Amino acid sequence: MPNRDYHNQRRDYNIASLNKKNLPSSPFKQLVNWLEQVFTTASIQEPTAMTLATVGLDNQPHCRIVLLKKFNEQGLLFYTHYDSNKGRELETNPKASCGFFWSELDKQIRIEGRVEKISAESSDKYFNSRPKDSQLAAYISKQSQVVKNRADLENKMQAASKKFADINVPRPKQWGGYRLIPHKFEFWQGRPNRLHDRFVYEKQGSNWSITRLAP
Numbered sequence: 712m713p714n715r716d717y718h719n720q721r722r723d724y725n726i727a728s729l730n731k732k733n734l735p736s737s738p739f740k741q742l743v744n745w746l747e748q749v750f751t752t753a754s755i756q757e758p759t760a761m762t763l764a765t766v767g768l769d770n771q772p773h774c775r776i777v778l779l780k781k782f783n784e785q786g787l788l789f790y791t792h793y794d795s796n797k798g799r800e801l802e803t804n805p806k807a808s809c810g811f812f813w814s815e816l817d818k819q820i821r822i823e824g825r826v827e828k829i830s831a832e833s834s835d836k837y838f839n840s841r842p843k844d845s846q847l848a849a850y851i852s853k854q855s856q857v858v859k860n861r862a863d864l865e866n867k868m869q870a871a872s873k874k875f876a877d878i879n880v881p882r883p884k885q886w887g888g889y890r891l892i893p894h895k896f897e898f899w900q901g902r903p904n905r906l907h908d909r910f911v912y913e914k915q916g917s918n919w920s921i922t923r924l925a926p
């Protein structure tokens with residue numbers, strides 16, 4: 712039986728700090744500040760990968776990675792299959808949470824809010840900008856459903872590839888974007904001796920409160 716002990720696996724976090732006086736009043740500005748650092752850190756290969764957590768009907772939380780494609784003060788956009796597990800969960804419970812961790816910068820961000828589908832026109836626009844193979848994969852995949860085997864998937868891809876050889880792939884109706892509209896952000900900066908800096912922004916009407924939390 713596998714049995715491993717990771718008790719001695721530890722490192723100190725000592726490259727940066729976070730102070731209330733340097734925080735902008737908008738968490739979206741802080742998000743931009745950190746993403747700009749992330750995008751200029753060459754060793755970070757998936758800067759926009761975020762863990763998305765949703766809750767099932769049985770109250771079981773589920774998490775998975777999705778890619779952040781765009782954000783502004785209206786929310787954070789990601790794309791997926793509306794009839795996937797996450798899509799079905801969001802249909803009945805639109806509350807969601809997402810998180811980023813960039814170990815190279817000792818930074819974590821957690822965001823909580825509710826999601827809504829973006830317009831069909833916006834989903835079409837993004838779908839049409841994707842590489843054809845990604846469009847075909849979205850077209851043939853019934854995300855989160857059981858597949859017989861790999862060959863079945865590849866045969867479907869080949870058939871779709873032929874079918875759409877000379878014409879555009881239409882966006883499948885069940886594929887599109889969601890906007891996560893946040894009401895809470897937490898910015899975590901790793902610090903020495905586990906005395907990390909944590910600041911929470913919470914929406915208060917049209918403003919945001921900022922609070923420091925114990926690490």
Ligand SMILES: Cc1cc2nc3c(=O)[nH]c(=O)nc-3n(C[C@H](O)[C@H](O)[C@H](O)COP(=O)(O)O)c2cc1C
Pocket residue numbers: 757760773774775776777778779789790791792795796797798854855
């Ligand atoms: C780096 C990375 C990026 C991913 N990006 C997406 C994405 O943008 N959209 C998506 O639907 N799934 C994405 N996935 C796959 C999801 O993690 C997940 O397997 C899939 O969405 C099915 O999740 P569900 O069954 O909980 O609905 C990504 C996975 C990884 C590891």
